[in-house]
Amino acid sequence: MANSSHAPAFERALEEFRKGLKKRDQEENFKKTTFDELKKCIGDLQTKQHSLRRLQNLNRLKPFLEAMEQYGKVVTIFCNSNDLVAFVWVASSYAEAFGELLDTYEHIGENLPLFLQYENLFHAQPHTVRVLTLMYEDILKFHRIALRYFQQPLWKQLFDATWKTYKSRFSGIISNMARHRNLIESQASLSQIEAFQESRRIEDDRFDAQMRNENLGRSRAVYGWLKAANVDTDQYHFSKIRADYPGTGKWLLDNSTFKDWFNHQFPMIPPLLWLNGIPGAGKTILASLVVEEVRKLKPLPTVLFFYCKHKKSERDNFLALARSLLAQLLKQDKGLLLYFYQKCCDSGEAALDSPALVDELLTFAFQNCKSAYIILDGLDECAREERKKIVQWFRRLVEDLPTSEPERFRCLFVSQDDGVARKDFSGLTSIKIRIEDNKHDIDEYCRVKAENLKGELKLTEEKVNTIASTVANSIEGMFLLAKLIWINLSGQTSIRGLEEELKPQVFPTEINKAYERIMVRIKQQASPARIEEVLTLLGWLVCAKRSLKWHEIQGLKAINLDEQFVDHERQKFLVAPKDLCESLVEIRSDGTLELVHLTAKFFLVDQGHVDPPAQEIKLASLCVDYLNLPVFVDRPTGRGILNGDYASMDYAVLYWIRHLEAGVLQTDGNESLMKELAESLEIFIDQHWTSPNATFIVSKRNSDRLQFFKDLPFYEKLEQTIVSTRKQLTFFGKVKKDEIALDLADIVSNVREVLEQVLSSPMDPAIQNDIELKYGNNLFRCPRFSCQFFSTGFPSADERDIHVGKHDRPFPCAEETCPGYIFGFTSAAEREKHMRDMHPISVTQDQEFPTDQDIHQSLQSQQATESAQATASVVVQKPEPDPEPQNIPTQSRSRQEQMRKEFKCYYCSKILQKDIT
Ligand SMILES: Nc1ncnc2c1ncn2[C@@H]1O[C@H](COP(=O)(O)OP(=O)(O)OP(=O)(O)O)[C@@H](O)[C@H]1O
Incomplete structure (x- = not known):
């Protein structure tokens, strides 16, 4: 049977x-x-x-x-x-x-x-x-x-x-x-069963799709709340640098201490390792190699990394690092989603800011993590206090592991070897990059570069080899120096020019000399007008309060103050940034323009190519003058959008005040620039003043800073403007209307409304492309000044609206089928009342306890x-x-x-x- x-x-x-x-x-x-x-x-x-x-x-x-x-x-x-x-x-x-x-x-x-x-x-x-x-x-x-x-x-x-x-x-x-x-x-019957099977398949697919959608919504909410810097762009950029030199960094992978730290299957302590070396030795590039190697391990551990960046608020502090690691942990452990989501809903913050909550989430996520490699690069680029917080947190994480699982987490700290680092990393195993360590990599790098030169200048093999070894032998383990020398040599257009650069009295043997040679060449080859443009651009990059995108730079460049309009067609840069500034700058895959290395910033300032106080005042004036243009006084128009009139609006609205605050710190020697700024500010306040009801108390520190403007008729309004704008920039809640001194938020809202209308109407792809060139992507942005998404935005209005809803009503109902889940509540108390009224607690296990x-x-x-x-x-x-029995009351x-x-x-x-x- x-x-x-x-x-x-x-x-x-x-x-x-x-x-x-x-x-x-x-x-x-x-x-x-x-x-x-x-x-x-x-x-x-x-x-x-x-x-x-x-x-x-x-x-x-x-x-x-x-x-x-x-x-x-x-x-x-x-x-x-x-x-x-x-x-x-x-x-x-x-x-x-x-x-x-x-x-x-x-x-x-x-x-x-x-x-x-x-x-x-x-x-x-x-x-x-x-x-x-x-x-x-x-x-x-x-x-x-x-x-x-x-x-x-x-x-x-x-x-x-x-x-x-x-x-x-x-x-x-x-x-x-x-x-x-x-x-x-x-x-x-058979056909009924088959029909059922088919309907079940459809139903299962529908259910799976619904689950995926719900999770997608939760993920979006959580990632939006984490506000994490995109480290994948960094990793991609550094990996690309290595791509032309296969085998580069192998010396580190073969280093016995490193192997002990890295060994996945037979871990040899130490789980904490400090990789250090001179500036520009290639540490960051090595860190990116380690990330790549960890990603090859099987079974794959959790891979976490972060590249710190000097004076970039999304990359130079513990909070920024923690947010990024939380986002990475979540990406690799989907099981965290519901927990993070609950915390996100309960927090009442549109962005994760509370240090206690950050600590709680990190601790929780690491407890839930079986094995992780953590690579933290460039800690020396953070301020002292932040650096200390980062090191202490991760040292504690690893050092407090139970002895039974010492290999569960490994952390690689990468930084320069300065006094602070020696104190922070005392007692840790370390690898110091010596000249002989990266010599082979530098030789190989020089060989490839020389080979390129050979083709361009038709050099003999012998000459090429000599040049390659001259460079390799003179830079003493400093990859960055090799890179700068090659930028300079590759820019030569004749053998004579090349020979000149190789003369001992000209050939740079230290980093600033190499930068100097690049500046000399820019100046030699450019017209005075072009040099002026280059210096302006470099000045903006040195003083920018956040990374600038190329389209924003073009927007600033297009401002025509004489004729009071924005003139993209005739004023924007017509050449690519690299052609302007040689390789002092690099354009990243996300469209931001960066100086090639932190040392380039120091060089430009130290050598007087950029005068930061003057540059700050100029930038403050530029932003204020821009916002004084008729296009920001009249109602915005679709034509203005297409013309690119508002391309730099987001930056100018947020950062005019930061440039002003930095500029007024040193007014001596910049009196005429300050006078110009004062004139611009007077018009600015006159045009944008909203007559707020609230009066702010001005701290002594603030009024001292504004000393220069003391005797001017608009001084009191200026003080109020500064305090009010600061609040708008830093307060994460909703600032009351009568506390807002300027109408900039309204202007932004009107401009964006028109921009969105333009985007939603049928459009020629060429025009759409032009809008993206002028305004970038993710054009649906958050109206709140203190929110990261004010500048970075979302790809659709829906996503932006959901995000904004989280600002306004940040406490959602816990029942996902309830409308209160989507719309949320303005306070935790309001939500609790709703929960009590609408979702009383159902029968508990206690009531079912058997007799x-x-x-x-x-x-x-x-x-x-x-x-x-x-x-x-x-x-x-x-x-x-x-678990151990507890004292449970014995009555039945x-x-x-x-x-x-x-x-x-x-x-x-x-x-x-x-x-x-
Ligand atoms: N292995 C490599 N192959 C090719 N280029 C490299 C390599 N290592 C470093 N470079 C070049 O040298 C530059 C400086 O390297 P990197 O930023 O890694 O130095 P660093 O030691 O981290 O500097 P800092 O101490 O200032 O942080 C890089 O931008 C890169 O262009």
Whole structure:
């Protein structure tokens, strides 16, 4: 009678389940157990719970066990094998979770038919056996999800935030089971089963898509909240630099100390390593190589990295670094999403700013992380206090690891070797980059560069070799110097020019000399007007308050103050930045223009090519004059948008004040520039003043700074403007209308409204392209000055609106199906009231705690259950060891009080009433 043609479908489902198990579980925990053993295990658990007085009513498992036992028998008959049926039993010592699990098993049990009564049907209509395989898939799917859930290291902490979502997944599976039972009970025909299978597939796809969508929404909210700097752009940029020199940095990978730190499988302590060297030795490029190598490891650990950057607020402090690592942790551990999302909703902040919360999230994410490599580069580029915070936090993370798992986290600190670093990294194992270490890499680098020169200037092989070794031997391990020398040599257009540069009295042997040679060449080759432009551009890059995008630079350049309009066509730079400034600048893949190295900034300032105080005042004037143009006084127009009139608006609106504050620190020697600034400010305040009701108290520090303007008629308004604007820039909440001194926020809003209208109307692709060239991408931006997305924006209005909603109503309802979840509430108190009114807490596990009588009956029935033959193979997931017993009150609950209670239907969310005691 046995028919093994159904076996492959069962095998496939089982194999699928096995594949989802962790290796250790496949080998150890996924063992075959008899049905009696399973029952004994449950009985033992119940006895133990009884002794601890933490008993859950395990009787609820009975229908499930009964159905599964019969299921095993039926399948054995039809597949001629008792090896196929696998049950998994998931238990937990965490009372709340265990109660929820029992609930789920109870629902499953209720929805499984008693299979033996349909044995004849399965014989008479073999196609109905197909339904058994579908049920089998469902049961395994439930267990696969449940197992994965309970195997997360910190699932208990995640339970409140995550169980609801899992429960909704289980309810989908359980309703499938109910529909399967229906098919059996109604003796469905083959075509009905097939139709059902198809509808189930569609329904599963729909459910999966819905889950993906929900998670996408949550991810967006969390990433928006984390506001993390994009380190992938950095990594890409540094990897690209290495790409032309395969094998570069190999010396580090072969270094024995490094190998000890790196070794994945046979870790040799130390887990904390400090890589240091002289400025420009190539440390950052090596750090990017280490990131790449870690990414090749198998099994892949969590890979975390950060490149610090001098005076860039999104890259020079602990908070920025932490946000980035949190975003990276989340990307590599999707299990964190629901927890982060809950924290994001509870925080009431549109961007993660609270140090305590940052610490909590980092600690949590690392506790949930089994193995991580952390690479932190350029710590010397952060201010002293921030540097200390970073080092202390990560030293503690690694040093406090239990001795049983010292290799769980490894951290590589990369920085210059200065006094501060020596103190911060005292006691750590270190690798100092010596001249002989990167010599081979530098030789190779010089060889490739010389080869390029050979083609351009038609040099002999011998000459090329001599030049390559001259450069390589003179730079003493400083990669940056080699790079600058080659920039200079490659820019020569004749052999004579080249020979001149190689003369000992001209050839640079230190970094500033190399920069100087580049400046000499720029000046030699450019007209005075061009030199002026180059110096202006370099001045902007030195003083910019954040990285400037090329389109913003073009917008600033296009400002025509004489004729009071923006003249992109005739005033923008017509040559690429590299042609203007040689390789003193680099354009990044995200469109930002950067100086080639921090030392270039110091050089430009030290050698007087850029005068920061004067440059700051000029930039303040430029921003203010720009905002005084008629285009910002008249209503914005579509023509103005297309003309690029507002291309630098975002930068000017936020940073005019920062340039002013930096400029007024040193007014001596810059009196005429200051006078010009004063004139511009007077017009500025006159044009944009909103007559706010509030009067701000001006601190002595602020009024001292504004000393230069003291006697001017608009001084008081200027003071108020400064304090009000500062608040707008730094306060993360909503600034009240009557506290805002200037109408800039309104102007921005009007301009963006017109820009969005233009974008939403049908448009020639060439025009669209031109708009992107002038304004960049992600043009749907947040109106709040203090928000990162004021400048970086979103690709669509919807995404921006959701983000803005989080500013305005940052406390969403915890029930994802409630409209309050989407719209949120303005305060935590308002949300709590809503939760109390609309979502009163449902029956708790406590109310279901069984009485002594229940316990007695339950144990009796366990023993009385007939000792069935072990026809089924059973997989037992061992329950976790119980924590220490706690002092639980010993009185049993009274059952006298009877009341009507509302219950929500597991499947359709309908509210039903039932008497409970
Ligand atoms: N292995 C390499 N191959 C090619 N170019 C390199 C390599 N290493 C460094 N460079 C070049 O030298 C420049 C300086 O290197 P890098 O920024 O890594 O130095 P650093 O030691 O980190 O400097 P700092 O101490 O100032 O942070 C890089 O911009 C890159 O162009």
